[in-house]
Amino acid sequence: MSNQYIPQTVEILGILEESRDVKTLRLDVRNLRHEPGQFMELSVFGYGEIPVSISSSPTLEDYIDLSVKNVGSVTSVVHEAEPGDTVGVRGPYGRGFPVREVGGRDLLFIGGGIGLAPLRSFIDYIRDERDGFGDVSILYGARTADDMVFRQEFDDWRSMFDLHLIADVESEGWYGRVGFVNELLADVSPDIKNTYAVVCGPSIMMKSVVKGLKDMQFPDEQIILSFERRMKCGIGKCGHCNIGDRYVCVDGPVFSYDKVRGYREIWG
Amino acid sequence: MGSDTENALKREARNLLKKGDVDLVLGYCMEGDNVIPCFISSPGEVDGLVWNNRCKNNLAVYLRELEGRVAVVAKGCDSRAIVELLKAKQVEREDLIILGVSCRGMVDKEGEEYGSCRVCLHRNPVVYDLFVGEKVSEREERDVDELESLSLRERLEFWSKQFRKCINCLACRNVCPMCFCEECVLEKKDPEWITRAGDASNLFLLHAIKATHMAGRCVECGECERACPVDIPLMHLYSRVCRDVEELFGVESGMNLEDKPPLAAFDLERDAMLEENEKNKRG
Amino acid sequence: MKKIREDDVIKLLNELRKKYEVIAPVKLDGRVYFKTLGEGDVLTLDYVNSVVSPKDFFLPQKERILEFSESGGEVTVEDELSSKKRVFFGIRPCDVNALLILDSVAREGFEDPYYLGRRDNTLLISLECVEPGDDCFCSVFNTGPSLDEGADLVFTDIGDFYLVKSLTDEGERLVSGSEFFRKATGGDEETAGKKRKECVKGMESLDLRNFSVDEEVVKEKAKRCLYCYSCTFICPTCYCFDVVDRMDLYSRNGERMRFWDSCMNPSFTEMAGNFNPRDGMVGRFMNRINHKLRYMRDRYGVYGCVGCGRCIRNCPAGISMLEILREGVRK
Numbered sequence: 001m002s003n004q005y006i007p008q009t010v011e012i013l014g015i016l017e018e019s020r021d022v023k024t025l026r027l028d029v030r031n032l033r034h035e036p037g038q039f040m041e042l043s044v045f046g047y048g049e050i051p052v053s054i055s056s057s058p059t060l061e062d063y064i065d066l067s068v069k070n071v072g073s074v075t076s077v078v079h080e081a082e083p084g085d086t087v088g089v090r091g092p093y094g095r096g097f098p099v100r101e102v103g104g105r106d107l108l109f110i111g112g113g114i115g116l117a118p119l120r121s122f123i124d125y126i127r128d129e130r131d132g133f134g135d136v137s138i139l140y141g142a143r144t145a146d147d148m149v150f151r152q153e154f155d156d157w158r159s160m161f162d163l164h165l166i167a168d169v170e171s172e173g174w175y176g177r178v179g180f181v182n183e184l185l186a187d188v189s190p191d192i193k194n195t196y197a198v199v200c201g202p203s204i205m206m207k208s209v210v211k212g213l214k215d216m217q218f219p220d221e222q223i224i225l226s227f228e229r230r231m232k233c234g235i236g237k238c239g240h241c242n243i244g245d246r247y248v249c250v251d252g253p254v255f256s257y258d259k260v261r262g263y264r265e266i267w268g
Numbered sequence: 269m270g271s272d273t274e275n276a277l278k279r280e281a282r283n284l285l286k287k288g289d290v291d292l293v294l295g296y297c298m299e300g301d302n303v304i305p306c307f308i309s310s311p312g313e314v315d316g317l318v319w320n321n322r323c324k325n326n327l328a329v330y331l332r333e334l335e336g337r338v339a340v341v342a343k344g345c346d347s348r349a350i351v352e353l354l355k356a357k358q359v360e361r362e363d364l365i366i367l368g369v370s371c372r373g374m375v376d377k378e379g380e381e382y383g384s385c386r387v388c389l390h391r392n393p394v395v396y397d398l399f400v401g402e403k404v405s406e407r408e409e410r411d412v413d414e415l416e417s418l419s420l421r422e423r424l425e426f427w428s429k430q431f432r433k434c435i436n437c438l439a440c441r442n443v444c445p446m447c448f449c450e451e452c453v454l455e456k457k458d459p460e461w462i463t464r465a466g467d468a469s470n471l472f473l474l475h476a477i478k479a480t481h482m483a484g485r486c487v488e489c490g491e492c493e494r495a496c497p498v499d500i501p502l503m504h505l506y507s508r509v510c511r512d513v514e515e516l517f518g519v520e521s522g523m524n525l526e527d528k529p530p531l532a533a534f535d536l537e538r539d540a541m542l543e544e545n546e547k548n549k550r551g
Numbered sequence: 552m553k554k555i556r557e558d559d560v561i562k563l564l565n566e567l568r569k570k571y572e573v574i575a576p577v578k579l580d581g582r583v584y585f586k587t588l589g590e591g592d593v594l595t596l597d598y599v600n601s602v603v604s605p606k607d608f609f610l611p612q613k614e615r616i617l618e619f620s621e622s623g624g625e626v627t628v629e630d631e632l633s634s635k636k637r638v639f640f641g642i643r644p645c646d647v648n649a650l651l652i653l654d655s656v657a658r659e660g661f662e663d664p665y666y667l668g669r670r671d672n673t674l675l676i677s678l679e680c681v682e683p684g685d686d687c688f689c690s691v692f693n694t695g696p697s698l699d700e701g702a703d704l705v706f707t708d709i710g711d712f713y714l715v716k717s718l719t720d721e722g723e724r725l726v727s728g729s730e731f732f733r734k735a736t737g738g739d740e741e742t743a744g745k746k747r748k749e750c751v752k753g754m755e756s757l758d759l760r761n762f763s764v765d766e767e768v769v770k771e772k773a774k775r776c777l778y779c780y781s782c783t784f785i786c787p788t789c790y791c792f793d794v795v796d797r798m799d800l801y802s803r804n805g806e807r808m809r810f811w812d813s814c815m816n817p818s819f820t821e822m823a824g825n826f827n828p829r830d831g832m833v834g835r836f837m838n839r840i841n842h843k844l845r846y847m848r849d850r851y852g853v854y855g856c857v858g859c860g861r862c863i864r865n866c867p868a869g870i871s872m873l874e875i876l877r878e879g880v881r882k
Contacts, residue, residue, distance in 0.1 A: 004661045005616050005807075009626045045619045045626055046798040046805045072823030073458045086626045088619075203826060230822045232794045232809075235661040239791030240812070240819060242838075243828075245846035250660055264837075268828030304869035305775045325868065329777060333832075377685065433579065435603055435612050437813070439781035443867050455818070465613045465795050465808030495777075495867040497785045498602055499580055 004235050007043045007088030013063055014083050018149040019142075022114055023079055024055060024067040029089060031061050035096030036122035037226055037254045041234045042066055043088030044081070048074045051231045051249070054092060055117040055150075057124035067117040067149060093234045094253050097122050097224060102196045106134040108188060110209050112181050112201025113142050113149075118226050118253075119200055120150050127160060134195075137162040137188050141181030141205070145174035162188070181205060185212040192217055200226035207267040210257060220258035227253045227266075273369060273401030274319040277341065280367055280398055282314045284339050290365055291336030296323040305330065317341075319401075324374040324382060326489040329445035331359045338364060343371035345384075345489035347393035348522025349445040352485055355529050358448050368396025370404040384490020384503050387411055394523055415504070427505070431471045433498040436464050440492040440502050441478060446485040453477060475505070482506035484513040484530035487522040518546050553715040553726050554735040555706070560640075560713065561594050563731045567638050571674070574608055575640040576601060585641070596641075599684035600859060604787035605646045606653060608639065609669045612784075613810035616665060616794070621803040632664050637673040638725075644695035645687075645857040647677050647702050649787030655851040656790050674721060677702035678713075681746040683754050686860030688873045690754035694857040697747045707743040714743040755873060757880050759854075764844050766837065768878045773836035775868045780813035782862035782870075783839070788847075788855050791819075814839050840875060 014026040025042075034054050043049045050072075056065035066089075070079045081087065099122070107126070111119045119138075126133045138161055142148040145167045157163050164184045166177040177184070181201070190197075197213050199206055206225060213223050229241035229248040236250040244263035246252065260266050281293040285308070295317045297306035303322035307330075308314060319341070327340050328349030342350060350366060353359045370392045373385035389410065392403050415423055441447045441454060454462050454474060462474050486506035493503050514520050517530045555563065564573050573588045576595050583598040585605055617630045642650075654670065657663040680687070680696035689695030698705050703722030706713040714735055717723040726732050783789045793812035798805040812819060815836075820829040829835060847855030856872060863871045 002662075003630050003632070003664045005664075006628055006630050009628060045621070045628075046796050048796045049794065049807075075823065086621075086624065088626070088628065203828065228822065229828065230820050232792065232812075235663075236659060237656060237661075237663050237790070237792075238794070238809075238812075239814070240793075242842070242846065244841075245849040265828050265834065268826065268830060299869065299874060300871070302869045302871070307774055330775070433584075435607075435784050436810070437780045437784035439779035439784075439867070442779035443777045455816075457818075460795075463795060463797065463808075464793070464810045464812075465797060491867060495779050495781055495865070497781050497861075497865050498584075499582060 004090060005233070007041065007049070007090045009086050009088055012081055012083050012085045012087060015081065016065075016152075018067060018151070019147050021070045021079075021147075022067055022149050023070075024065045025078065025081065025087070026056075026063050026065055027087070027089060029064045032058070032064055032092060034058050034064070034092035034121075036099060036125050037096030037118050038092035038094050039118075039234070039253060040064070040066060040089045040091035041093065042068070042078070043090075044074055044077045045088060047077045049088070049232075050074045050078075051093075051234055053118035053121070053226075053253075055120045057121055057128055059125055059128040067114065067120075069114045091234065094249055095251065097198060097226075097254050098256075099125070102224075103132050104134060106190060106195040107136045108190050108195055108197045109136070109138045109140075110181060110184075110197060110199045110201070111138070111140045112205035112209075113147060115199075115201030115205070115226070116140055116149055117200075119198060120153070122198065123157065123161070124153070127156070130160065135162070136160070137164070137190065139164045139166075139181055139184040139188070141166040141168065141179075141184065141201075143168045144171040145176065146171060164188070180208065182208040182212045185209070185216065190216075192219075192222075196222045196224055198224045198226075203228075203268050220261055221256050223257035225255055225257060225260070227255065227260075229253075274317070276400045277319050277367060277369065278314050278317050280400060281308065281317055281339060282311045284365060285309070285311045285314065289337065290339040292334060293317070293339045293341075293367075294327050294330060294334070295319075295341040295367075296325070307334075319369060321372065321375050323371075324376075324490075324494065326445050326487075326491050328353060329443065329491070331364070332448060336363070339367055340364060341367045341369060342393050342396060343369050344388065344390040344392055344394065345371075345487050345522075347395050348390060348487035349489060351395055351522045351525055352446055352487060352529075353448075354525060355527070356448070356532075365398070366393070366396040368393035368399040369401055372404055382490050383493060383501065384488055387507075388488065390488075390523075395525070413504075413508070415508075427475075428468070428472065430500045431475050432468060433500060434471050434475070435498060436471065436474070437497065439495040439497065440500075443491045443495040444482075445489065445491070446482065446487065453481075475500075475502075478502075479505045479509050481531075483509045484517070484519055484521050486510045552735040552740055553717075553732040554709070554712040554739055555715055555731050555733075556712055557596065559731040560596065560706075563729060564588060564594065564638075564640055566729065566731070567725075571636045571638040573638050573640060574605075574673075585639070596678075598641075599680075599682075599687070600643050600646070600861070602861075603785055604649065604859065604861060605639065605642050606649065606787050606790075608637075609650065609673070610653065610666050610790060610792070610811075613808055614665060615806045616809050617807045619805055619807070630664075632668040634668060634672055637669070638676060639673050640676045641678045642675055642702070643859070644677055644679060644698035644701075644705075645689040645859040646787050647675060647698055648689075648692070648694035648857045649859070650675075651701050652788045652847070652851065652853055652855060652857070653790055655853070659851070674704075674725065675702040676704045676706060676722075679705055679707045679743075679747065681708045681750050683750055684860060684864075686863040686873075687858060688755045688860060688876070689858035690751050691757045691759065691873070691876060692854050692856065692858050696750045696754070707746065709739055709742040709746065712739065714739050755877075757876055759876075759880065762844070762876065762879045764841055764875070765879045769837055769840050769875060770833055772870050772875070773833045776815075776832065776836050776870060777868050778815045778817075778832060778835065779867060780815045781865050781867075783813040783815055784811055785861045785865060787857060787859055787861070788843070789813075814842070843872070844875070844879070 016024040232238040241248040843855035
């Protein structure tokens with residue numbers, strides 16, 4: 001019996017500062033072959049373990065990226081880590097985005113804050129496998145311009161995709177739009193029949209985006225959501241992450257809206 | 269324990285609800301052959317109210333969560349808990365109508381009197397707005413504490429054995445009407461003082477912390493012991509700590525609204541505080 | 552079918568102790584607990600059920616799942632899996648069924664090696680019930696009072712003897728390898744049959760085909776719940792756990808522990824940044840009931856309750872799972 005609870009120890013190859021409270025750990029994990037949207041359990045020995053979305057594309061074979069926002073006791077230690085340090089990882093876990101199912105279709109990515117992390121894995125995958133997908137639009141919002149993550153990729157994305165940015169509040173040096181990310185839906189006119197919307201962000205943002213998508217007549221099956229819940233094991237044993245009879249860790253974190261619509265507590 | 273008291277309770281409850289003096293009556297009802305706490309919000313439901321020797325719950329534990337004006341049925345220990353909650357400013361006096369009832373001791377399903385009731389010295393409510401039924405006579409003195417005659421080593425052994433049974437569920441804390449801290453040290457994560465993943469010494473520490481926090485607070489209702497799945501005689505420990513506080517500071521918990529809570533107001537010049545509290549008692 | 556004299560049960564267990572770790576019911580402060588038998592422990596056969604459920608021996612209240620140590624910048628991680636051979640004597644049919652439920656959680660998808668290590672190395676000798684306890688309602692789920700699968704051996708009290716039924720090869724081997732078992736008669740089997748029938752006669756019967764959780768009724772009960780967590784701790788099927796790391800204060804070594812958690816605890820679902828998708832007491836209470844009576848059935852095909860009655864017996868607010876079932880059928 002293999003023991004899924006045992007993390008593999010890996011070296012931190014590099015650390016990228018994404019925003020004032022988000023850092024990306026580039027880890028020495030090779031040929032993981034994950035699905036975009038899956039997550040890893042990241043261990044900082046002595047402090048604990050947290051689930052983190054893989055933010056790099058599976059097309060990269062030499063490393064994986066885990067992007068971590070400094071919000072709690074484990075993540076604050078992660079933020080003190082340095083290249084060369086050892087952390088533990090296990091995974092990949094969960095069901096990722098339905099990459100094959102949406103092949104050839106147009107995609108509308110809608111991300112909020114650190115919620116762009118799992119989307120980035122998918123977006124970069126599409127960048128590397130461009131022929132397999134239709135038109136791609138990315139709508140991204142964060143609290144301020146300084147809170148936007150993966151900014152170093154925006155130029156690259158702009159050259160291939162349609163990228164719209166928005167900040168919740170104004171800040172110095174930001175000349176772009178101010179407002180919530182669901183407002184960006186007005187900027188795009190997707191061919192609903194042929195488009196999948198892929199959404200990840202804070203609960204309240206996902207709720208309003210789903211409402212916006214429903215107003216645009218998106219069918220529930222074409223609204224793809226990535227959820228975040230408190231998890232301890234990542235493998236369907238500890239019982240923390242349930243939404244009804246589903247476990248976000250093994251049945252998700254990616255669900256199409258039709259699969260979870262009926263449950264209480266999806267938005268909290 | 270008569271239906272006279274029960275009928276009088278119903279009468280008062282119905283009146284209060286009819287007149288709109290309260291939004292809710294917090295009392296006891298039957299469910300099957302169980303007596304359960306219940307929340308009555310209309311005169312029509314008042315007939316469900318009961319008063320008998322199975323009304324064990326300390327209803328004060330619900331008060332902090334309830335909104336609006338509440339009439340609460342209070343026997344001795346409930347009323348003492350209310351006094352403590354008022355002292356700690358956890359409930360507002362003007363939101364409460366206390367329906368005092370006297371208690372002859374509560375029994376379990378098998379008819380056996382609860383341990384906390386066997387040693388109870390305050391069966392009559394200490395504070396109330398309306399009193400229903402008849403007062404009962406109080407026992408004059410505490411029973412001799414058998415543990416007291418044991419040596420320190422024997423007592424340590426006794427409690428160690430008890431705490432070894434503990435499964436760390438925290439029911440003792442969760443049901444305690446006096447445990448109202450917004451953040452409990454027993455579950456605090458950062459820093460973590462007590463862990464659920466700990467060993468026997470950790471369990472001992474957990475109970476020692478809980479007991480010291482009950483100093484000057486425990487109203488001896490026995491909810492902790494009844495909720496404890498493994499029958500640890502927790503109230504004995506808490507009420508022992510309270511007796512120390514009584515000796516040191518002259519305060520018996522839940523007896524007098526004017527008493528200063530010792531944990532909140534203890535003074536290194538303990539005699540000054542003792543004197544002041546003695547004065548309150550006389551005046 | 553075999554039988555064993557009541558006086559011989561302790562002798563059998565002492566015999567088994569030479570080869571196995573033996574877990575059996577003992578009395579402590581007047582109540583019954585399962586305990587690994589050691590010198591001086593006195594077996595009791597007079598009990599309805601244990602205070603704490605047997606799950607403690609398979610998914611313990613706390614356990615170390617791994618150790619880590621650092622030297623020279625290298626981190627080493629090691630686990631510790633149990634392969635101790637054990638015999639669990641006296642487990643009631645409801646609790647055997649509870650283990651079957653825990654099995655389905657532990658075996659679904661990725662396997663849980665700690666639980667399954669203990670489970671696969673433990674022989675179960677179940678003691679059927681011939682007299683139900685006040686709060687027992689296993690009859691509702693057909694998880695007792697008798698047992699046809701899940702244990703290795705099943706004992707039924709028939710007076711001076713226990714009738715012994717073996718359900719597995721391992722159980723059969725245990726019986727044939729011991730001198731304490733003798734041949735049972737047709738009369739013995741008849742007595743056992745009668746006792747089983749008698750026992751179930753006094754118990755609740757509900758047709759669960761018409762059952763659904765009556766959310767209004769459950770919400771009403773949630774009001775008086777004190778969120779004390781004790782129901783979830785003593786429940787034989789509650790499996791949720793939390794995990795923490797603990798460091799040795801004097802070295803670079805540490806351990807990762809897992810321990811029971813309760814969905815009644817507000818922090819159960821709370822995420823960093825103070826977002827709690829299950830806010831409020833009613834939501835927590837509703838989840839527990841729905842988890843037992845709806846989600847488990849939908850996911851694993853079995854109800855998450857076996858009717859052992861522990862939660863009813865212990866609930867300080869007098870909340871009864873049986874009452875919730877009755878009210879869900881009545882409607």
